Amino acid sequence: MRTVELGTQGLKVSIEGLGCMGMSTTYGPSNDEESLATLRRAIELGITYFDTAEVYGPFHNEELLGRAFASIRDRVVISTKVGFGHTDDGQLKIVDGIPVVNGRPENIIGAIEGSLRRLKTDYIDLVYLHRIDPTVPIEQTITAMSKLVTDGKIGHIGLSEASAGTIRRAHAVHPITAVQTEYSLFERGVESNGVLETVRELGIGFVPYSPLGRGFLTGQLKVDQLDPTDFRNYDPRLSGKNLESNMRIVEAISLIAKEKGVKPSQLALAWTIAQGGVPIPGTRRIKYLEENVAAADIILSKEELAKFDEVAPVGVASGDRYAKGLMTQLTL
Template sequence: MKSVELGTTGLQVSLEGLGCMGMSTTYGPSNDEESLATLRRAVELGITYFDTAEVYGPFHNEELLGRAFAGMRDRVVISTKVGFGYTDEGQLAIIDGIPVVNGEPEHIIRAIEGSLRRLNTDYIDLVYLHRIDPKVPIEQTIAAMSKLVSEGKIGHIGLSEASAGTIRRAHAVHPITAVQTEYSLFERGVESNGVLETVRELGIGFVPYSPLGRGFLTGQLKMERLDPTDFRNYDPRLSGKNLDANTRIVEALALIAKEKGIKPSQLALAWTIAQGGVPIPGTRRIQYLEENVAAADIVLSKEELAKLDEAAPVGVASGDRYDKGFMTQLTL
């Protein structure tokens, strides 16, 4: 797979990465052996960029990657994310239905030290601040992370779900290598809120997560078959009238994919790459991994891109992308 520079700070990654969250949480039960086989197959296929976070589990996903990449650390680029608070029992701390965010410098440093242990490595290529803590100036948090860069414990700094203003303030303290946010033909908010414009102006890499709309853009998602623990059972966009309205979008995209002779999932991924992003589709199954990897070689014409803009313009999706509690933590 082709390698590209993520941003302008020298970090080389594969044109498409692998989001590992679903191997530990969110989308129902998973199997470690299946996940380990998928991770190793990803390396064989040329994927070098793997995305995790301390909260995935919590903590299980980082440990899984530490096992998977033992003996091949020099062949992979690992990014993780820190910034949530936890209970004494090691669970995500939640108050009034909203996860606790903690950007205090001391907390961030301890969190990164924990990630280093779980990933079984002495350095992490890229560490994102997972969510922005409105109680702590971003300058203080980034300064703490910058100290770990100087110590060689992390290579690069990123932000996840940050506003254009926060990105600029953080970048003034230490060069930000990448910004990660939800972005797909189903969710194009960063095109209208200044985030995409800002990262392009500042030379910051852009990493779309959920580039397949949490699996919805594949056209294969069957809500009635989801495990009761699957997060998508509570996704506002996949419920009631929103689901009916959004299904029409997926059907329109499926027709365009059929005309090109590719799968809807591949069309969606090729589109994010065409926008200049390095998408990190998540899967724990080798079959879907191989389908996703093939999308990196698909080129979309101007005419095809225009059709996609018409079928899925900015703001087309019906409903919020998270419940109200989680929505309060986005683009701060």
């Protein structure tokens, strides 16, 4: 798998990374041994970039990656995300059903120290601010993270789900290496809200998460068979009339994939790469990992890209991408 520079601050990663969240939370029960085997296979296939967060578990996912990579630390690029609040007993702090965002410098510094311990490393290649705290000026948060760069504890700073204005303000304090946000043929909002334009202008790397629409773009997701603990049971886009409408998008993409002789998931990933992104599709199974990795070699013609603009234009999906309360925390 080829390597690219993520942004313009010198961080080199595989053109496709691996999102590790599902190995610990969100998509139903997982198995550590299966996940560790998948991580080992990812290394064999040339993936060097692995994405986690303190909130995944909480904490379990970072511990899992610590187990997997402690002995080969110099061969991988690890990114984690911090910025949520936690209770005294280590659980995600939730008020009125919404996770509490905490961008105070002391919380961010403490969170990164915790991530270092769990990842069994003395430095983290890239640390994202997971969500923007509207009560704390972004300049204060980034200043605290910048000191950790100076101290050698983190290599690069990133933002997740930030607005164009916030990205500019943060970048003025310390160079932002990457911005991570949801982006796929199912969700193209960053093309219309200024985020994609801003990162391109400033030379910031772009990392699409959920590039497969939380599995929907594979054409294989059986919504009525999801585990009761699966987050997608509450996804507005996967229920009722929204689901019926959005199925037409998947059917159109599947038809293009069939004509090209590839899987819909591979086509969707190839599209995000063609847009200049470094996607981080998540999986805990080797079979799907291998399918996803093969997408990095797919080349899309101008005609094919134009066809995607016809069948999956900006704003095509029906329904919000998160439940109402969680939508308030996006692109601040």
